[in-house]
Amino acid sequence: MSNFKIVLTAIFAICIVVGIALFALSKGSSTTTAANLVVWGTLPTEVFNAAYKNSSLESNKQISISYVKVPEGTFDADFLEALASGQGPDIVLIKDTSVYKHRNKLFVIPYDSYSARNFKDNFLPVGEIFLSAEGVVALPFTLDPLVMYWNRDMFSNALIPTPPKYWDEIYGLVDKMTKRDSGGNILQSAIALGAFSNITNAKEIVSQLLLQAGTPIVSRSLQGVISVLNSQFDYPIAPSQSAINFYTQFGNPTSPAYSWNRSLPSSLNFFLSGNLAMYIGFASEISSIQQKNPNLNFDVTYVPQIRDAPKKLVFAHSYSLSIVKQSKQIAGAFLALAGLTENSSLKSVGQITLLPPVRLDLIKELPIDSFQVVFYNSALLSKSWIDPDGVATATIFRDMIDSITSGRKRQNEALSDANLELNSLLSK
Numbered sequence: 313m314s315n316f317k318i319v320l321t322a323i324f325a326i327c328i329v330v331g332i333a334l335f336a337l338s339k340g341s342s343t344t345t346a347a348n349l350v351v352w353g354t355l356p357t358e359v360f361n362a363a364y365k366n367s368s369l370e371s372n373k374q375i376s377i378s379y380v381k382v383p384e385g386t387f388d389a390d391f392l393e394a395l396a397s398g399q400g401p402d403i404v405l406i407k408d409t410s411v412y413k414h415r416n417k418l419f420v421i422p423y424d425s426y427s428a429r430n431f432k433d434n435f436l437p438v439g440e441i442f443l444s445a446e447g448v449v450a451l452p453f454t455l456d457p458l459v460m461y462w463n464r465d466m467f468s469n470a471l472i473p474t475p476p477k478y479w480d481e482i483y484g485l486v487d488k489m490t491k492r493d494s495g496g497n498i499l500q501s502a503i504a505l506g507a508f509s510n511i512t513n514a515k516e517i518v519s520q521l522l523l524q525a526g527t528p529i530v531s532r533s534l535q536g537v538i539s540v541l542n543s544q545f546d547y548p549i550a551p552s553q554s555a556i557n558f559y560t561q562f563g564n565p566t567s568p569a570y571s572w573n574r575s576l577p578s579s580l581n582f583f584l585s586g587n588l589a590m591y592i593g594f595a596s597e598i599s600s601i602q603q604k605n606p607n608l609n610f611d612v613t614y615v616p617q618i619r620d621a622p623k624k625l626v627f628a629h630s631y632s633l634s635i636v637k638q639s640k641q642i643a644g645a646f647l648a649l650a651g652l653t654e655n656s657s658l659k660s661v662g663q664i665t666l667l668p669p670v671r672l673d674l675i676k677e678l679p680i681d682s683f684q685v686v687f688y689n690s691a692l693l694s695k696s697w698i699d700p701d702g703v704a705t706a707t708i709f710r711d712m713i714d715s716i717t718s719g720r721k722r723q724n725e726a727l728s729d730a731n732l733e734l735n736s737l738l739s740k
Contacts (some may be wrong), residue, residue, distance in 0.1 A: 337615030346374045346610040347644025352391065353405030355454070355631055360405065362664050363453070367657035369490070375644055375651075388413070394482065395638055402639040403648060408630045409702030411450050412738075419635040419642060421448040424724065426646075428715060434653070435568020435670050438628055445532075450632035451653045452670035452711065456596045456629035457690035458513070458520055459500045460616065464609045465495075466500075466589040475590065475611075478619040481524035482590075483569055484710050486562075487612040498571065503590040506572045508713045515709045518559060518628035519697065524560040524618050525555040529697040530738065537698050542727040553723050556716065563717050584608065594629070595667055595687040611664040612683045614690060628694035700737040708733045 353360055360379045369375055380401065386407065389404040391670065394400040395417060397441045404414070409703045411418070426448050432440070439452035462475040463716070470488040482503055489502035501656055508514045522541075527550070544550045563574075576582060583591035592615060592674055593601075601608070617624050633652060635645040642719040651657065655673055662669050668691035669675055678688055699705055715721040 321465065321540045326547050334393065334543050336465065346643040347376070347402075347647070348404060349375065349377045349641060349644055349648055350401040350571070351377060351379045351403040351633075351648075352382050352387070352394075353379060353407045354382055354387055354407065355395070357381045357610065359549075359661055359664055360429050360442075362660040363652050363657040366628065367654050368652040369648060369651035372647075372651075375647060377648060378618045383422075391417075396635075398638075400636055402636055402641050402645045403454060404634050404636060405631060406443065406634070407702065408696060409699040409705075411632060412698050412700045414634075415449065417637055418449055419479060419639070419645075420444060420446045421635070421646065421649075423447050434672065436672060436675065436691060436694060438691075438696055439670060439694055441631070442561045442632060447602050450634040451649050452630050452632050453653065453658070454631045454665060454667055455628055455691050455694060456594045456630065456667055457626050457672045457687065457694045458516060458592060458615050459595055459626075459686055459690055460598075460613050461583065461591045461593055461601065461610050462613060463583070463586060463589050463612055465586070465651040470589075471576075477614070479616045480619055482616065485589070486569055487570050489565065496565075496574060498573060500587045501571045501582065501589065503562065504572050504582065504588060505559055505636040505716065507574050508569075508710045509575055510578050511572070512578050512591075513593055514713070514740055516594075516629070518556070518709055518713065518737055520522075520553040520615060520625070521559055522552055523627060523695055525551040525556065527552040531732070532698075537700075537738050538739060538740055539731045540735055551722075552727055556712075556723055560713065560716050560723075566579035595690065596665065598666065599681055608711070614693075618657075624693045625695050626690045626693040628691065628696055630696065667702060693738050700734070700740070705734065708737075711716065 318327065351360065357379055364370065364377060369377065389439050391400065391404070426712070428443055431443060431448055435452050436455065442448060442450040442452065460475065466489060467475065472485065476485065478480055485502045489500065490498065491500040492498055504511045505517070511517070519529065526545060527541065527543070529541055541552055542550050561569045564570055564573050579588060579592065581593055582588040582599065586608060598612070615626055633649050635649065636641060639645050655671060658669050658671050659674055662674070663678065668688045675688060675691060678685055708730050712726045715726045716723055
């Protein structure tokens with residue numbers, strides 16, 4: 313038999329096995345092939361256990377699952393080492409910024425076994441970054457959208473009743489809320505924009521502005537995933553230039569919008585100390601903020617939008633489940649993924665994490681809690697991008713912003729360089 317026929321036969325065999333697993337799941341059968349699965353993840357053990365115990369897998373005696381919590385900082389090295397020794401997990405539960413990087417190590421579920429239609433009927437559109445030309449790379453597990461925390465006392469003192477809905481409204485808040493001493497040092501700020509190293513979630517805020525401006529950052533093509541960071545999209549100038557210009561002006565001492573610089577504490581700490589009026593952070597930060605300063609009088613609202621934009625958009629991170637290609641229990645692993653992303657499973661995850669669900673049937677059930685209402689609605693507006701390496705792209709974005717604010721490069725030059733570096737990462 314030729315090598316081509318051998319490979320083709322193996323592919324068909326895998327597809328058949330996965331198809332059998334799906335059939336068994338849909339019929340509620342307990343006669344599927346037994347599997348002892350190991351899941352590696354960077355989320356807390358109690359989160360995974362809640363998903364498992366509230367899924368149909370709990371009563372399936374043919375499937376057993378053990379979860380190993382791996383520190384996010386060492387996950388990549390630990391994962392590669394385990395695969396090299398043949399001791400890797402069957403499933404990984406990882407952040408969206410790690411999926412593309414490990415794409416060659418992950419099993420792609422064929423659309424014959426899990427259709428794109430089924431995926432779109434189950435999950436929010438933000439999860440579609442996990443749909444490839446060949447099939448489903450990962451199933452969404454949690455979703456964490458950006459929101460805006462605002463200091464109610466600072467707004468009241470400035471006689472401003474509500475936070476801004478649009479980015480252009482922030483200009484009018486800078487003079488009213490930013491305070492400086494006689495030496496020009498910033499003592500209190502309206503919002504943390506314009507720098508990078510001391511702005512918590514700087515990369516995600518820049519991503520939000522780029523996406524809102526109409527730059528998807530990356531795009532799928534016949535050649536694969538490519539960067540479109542400095543593409544013009546038939547506009548006179550690239551939309552990304554407008555987004556970066558808006559962001560960097562808040563760190564420019566000669567700009568009327570100047571309200572932030574590198575000498576300040578981190579934006580999160582400045583907000584916690586009561587000296588930052590608006591802090592752009594993730595929904596997952598709510599508990600930490602409440603615990604670190606119980607006396608802080610704050611509320612939560614939506615991240616500002618571009619006025620008159622055709623659609624609203626909120627950046628979000630997610631965690632997802634993927635089958636490891638090296639696993640010898642593909643059918644059982646697929647069954648586990650389906651079970652762990654069931655309605656009852658992900659509902660229990662939301663009850664622990666207080667994050668909005670990634671399933672469409674769950675997002676319809678708006679909570680009573682005023683904070684979570686914002687989280688749920690933000691989830692509906694969520695969008696992300698195929699990030700080839702979370703750490704490496706943060707460095708690219710940092711260098712881009714720093715080179716502009718320091719005057720080393722013009723905006724178009726910085727964007728062009730960042731585009732080249734991003735393409736280099738995507739091609740690895």
